[in-house]
Amino acid sequence: MIATEDIEHCNKCGFCLPVCPTYQLTSNELQSPRGRIAMIEAAIQGEIAIGEGLNDSLSHCLDCRACETACPSGVRYHRILETGRDMLRLASHSKQRSQPSFATRQILKLVKKPKWLRGVMRVGNRFKKTSLPKPLESLKPFLGYTEQQIAKVTISSSTATCTVEFFEGCIMSAQFADANQAAKNLLARGGIQSDSPVQQGCCGALHLHSGYAEEAKAMARQNIDAFLHSEKLIVNTAGGCGAMLMQYGELLADDPKYADKARQFSARVRDWATVFKRVQHKVPLRGSGKRVTLQNSCHLVNVEHAGQDTVDLLKGVTGDLFVPYSGQDSCCGSAGTYNIEQREWAMSILEQKMIVLADMQPDLIIVNNPGCHFQMRWGVQRYDWDADRVQHLAVYLERAAQRAERMLDQGERVDA
């Protein structure tokens, strides 16, 4: 795919620069969306070499797509980025540089087998208090999860009575099973039943963004087939996965057998919060006097365009105070395997966020994507805060629903 049309749409206005985390970090045009587009255009036209300079610029891009949301001309930056990365992969001298690290390659294998992933998490938890050698330090946020979080989610077989289909996700089902269960429970409280087709697998986002497009396409086809039996909405609890599922139509546009099916599949995808928001009036939510803030998944905001649903739900919890801040929709630096591949930059981006949060001193930081969950846990641990200060939206809301239920049982008013 050469995104010539998208490149031509860029009028170099620069409106995207202020929202770009890597430009904010460096003030360097070459680390901005406009600079990257210009470099890719120059490389296509043979004006610059497809080499180290291009690689340095593109490999530091988070692919967070904040630039797309800010762009008044509707430039589909991610397609241009993919063109540039394809060029780098094809250039023989850069092949070695484009190869993901050993740690990333192991993660890509593990996410295809949630059972193994759970096993690794359990073993890892035994070492949660052990200080890790420097090369393994980046794995620390993956450790220290409770058995309840790792517990296996029961995947039921398909029935005709469900209202939505539930996409479990690899890491969500292996490590944040409590969040998936909480989302299902909340939807059920609102009168929506969930069903989880057994043949579903990992969404393929990590593979696609690590340069394994063919593997990602195979995973997309498997998921499309798994959900083909119905036309119901497909909901999930991870902004990154949801964005990937919504892109299957684009990913398989040239596949004669799957193009239509992929488009139809993508049109059915919603974040669980978008669906729950429709029925939230049936589910009283009561907080416990906490100051709550948010790390919104950038893909949920910029690709699914559903970030506001999370904000609205947080505002609907009586008794807690939602405290917004200007960078809540900005990427935390996790970005798939970016915090492994580009660790220094990822930590600098996180640190900018943590400085703001340290000033705000929230009791809870709500997340809606597993990558953000790992990254923000890493952030709060660096500030010696309790890791449980980071909570998935569904877990937080289910506790609020349970609290409200207890109060109502005791004849107390939830909204007082």
Ligand code: SF4
């Ligand atoms: S995707 Fe994100 S990091 Fe990359 S250029 Fe756009 S705003 Fe910057």
Ligand code: SF4
């Ligand atoms: S990508 Fe959009 S916002 Fe950025 S310079 Fe080009 S036209 Fe302007």
